[in-house]
Amino acid sequence: NAGVMQNPRHLVRRRGQEARLRCSPMKGHSHVYWYRQLPEEGLKFMVYLQKENIIDESGMPKERFSAEFPKEGPSILRIQQVVRGDSAAYFCASSPSGTETQYFGPGTRLLVL
Amino acid sequence: DQQVKQNSPSLSVQEGRISILNCDYTNSMFDYFLWYKKYPAEGPTFLISISSIKDKNEDGRFTVFLNKSAKHLSLHIVPSQPGDSAVYFCAASRLLQGAQKLVFGQGTRLTINP
Numbered sequence: 001n002a003g004v005m006q007n008p009r010h011l012v013r014r015r016g017q018e019a020r021l022r023c024s025p026m027k028g029h030s031h032v033y034w035y036r037q038l039p040e041e042g043l044k045f046m047v048y049l050q051k052e053n054i055i056d057e058s059g060m061p062k063e064r065f066s067a068e069f070p071k072e073g074p075s076i077l078r079i080q081q082v083v084r085g086d087s088a089a090y091f092c093a094s095s096p097s098g099t100e101t102q103y104f105g106p107g108t109r110l111l112v113l
Numbered sequence: 114d115q116q117v118k119q120n121s122p123s124l125s126v127q128e129g130r131i132s133i134l135n136c137d138y139t140n141s142m143f144d145y146f147l148w149y150k151k152y153p154a155e156g157p158t159f160l161i162s163i164s165s166i167k168d169k170n171e172d173g174r175f176t177v178f179l180n181k182s183a184k185h186l187s188l189h190i191v192p193s194q195p196g197d198s199a200v201y202f203c204a205a206s207r208l209l210q211g212a213q214k215l216v217f218g219q220g221t222r223l224t225i226n227p
Contacts, residue, residue, distance in 0.1 A: 004156070035215070042117075042202055042217035043157070056214060091156050099213060101147070104156035 002027065004094050004105035005074075012111045019079040019086070021108045025094030032075045033093040033102055034067060043091060048098075049075060055098075082112045116140045117205050119218035127226050132190040134221050136203035139184065143205040145213060148177060148188045151200045151220070160201075161188070193225045 005024040013019050025032050030051050035043040045059040049069035060067065064082075069075040079086055089109050093102035118137045126132045134148075144165040149157035163170040163177045163186070170177050176189045190197055200222050204215040 006156075033215075035217075040219075042119075042219045043204075043215070045214050045216070048214060058214075093156075095213070099208060101159055101162065102213065102215065103159060104149070106154075106156045109154075 004029075004092055004103055006090075006092050006105035006108050008108060009106060010109050010111070012113065013082045014113050015083055016081050019082050019110055019112075021077040021079075021090050021092075021110070023075040023077070023092030023094075023105060025075070025092075026103055029094035029096050029103075031095045031098055032069050033095075034075075034077050035091045035093065035104075037089045037091065037107075039088075046077075050098075079110075082110075084112050086110060087112045115219075116143075117203060117216050117218040119201075119203060119221045121221050122219070123222040123224070125224045125226060126193050128195060129192045132188075132193045132197065132223055132225070134188040134190075134201050134203075134223065136186045136188075136218050137184060138186075138205050138216075140205070140207070140216075141184065142207045143216075144208060145206045146177070146179060146186050147204045147206075147215070148175075149202045149204060150197075151202060157202060190223075195225050195227060198223060198225045 034046040037043045047067045048056040064080045066078045089107045091107045093104045095102045147162040148160040151157045179186045200220045203218045206213040
C-alpha cells in the first residue's frame, strides 16, 4: 500500500513564475491537508480538502495561493507569481476521514530565486 | 500566537537511557494530541497519539503523557536507540467541522549518542 505521494520533490522557480505542487493521497483516503514549513519552524496548516470541496482554507494566504482536489487525479496546490518568501517545504497529508490520523507525504521543497 | 510550544530546540541522550520530550499548549479546546518524528528531507511520520479523555497512552518503547490541568504533554522513549535520532514534533487539534486541523510545535531535535 503506497503512502502519500508528492511531486515534484524539489522545485526551483524564479520570482513571478507559477508553482504547482501535486499530492496523491493514500489509497482509500479522501481527505487531504496541506501544510507549509518555513526553515527552523514547525509545520503550519494551510488548507483542508475533500474530493471537489475546500473544507477549511483558513491558513491559506489570501492572494496567489489556491488549492483543489478534483474528482479524478491528485490534489494541487498552486502558487502564482511566486516570491522569495514562498520558499519552504510544502507537505501534504491524507486521512480516511476528518477525524483519523493524518499521514504525511515526503514534501515538496520549493526554492524561489 | 504560538499555541503549541516545544521549548527545547534540542536534546542529547545516551543510548539505552530514557528520552523525555516536552510540549506545552495554550488552547484548552484542544482535544487530541499527536507526536510525529521527522528525518531530514522526509515527511513527518506518525508515532503516537492521545485523546484528552486519557492521561497516558503506550505503544512499545513510546509513551505519551497528558496533563490537562498543566496543558502539558510529554513523550517518553525508553530505551533510546540511535535510530531515534530525529526531529520530534508535537501537534494538537480540536474537532472542528469534522476536521483535525493540526497545530504543530517548533520541534525538538533528539540526538542519541552511542
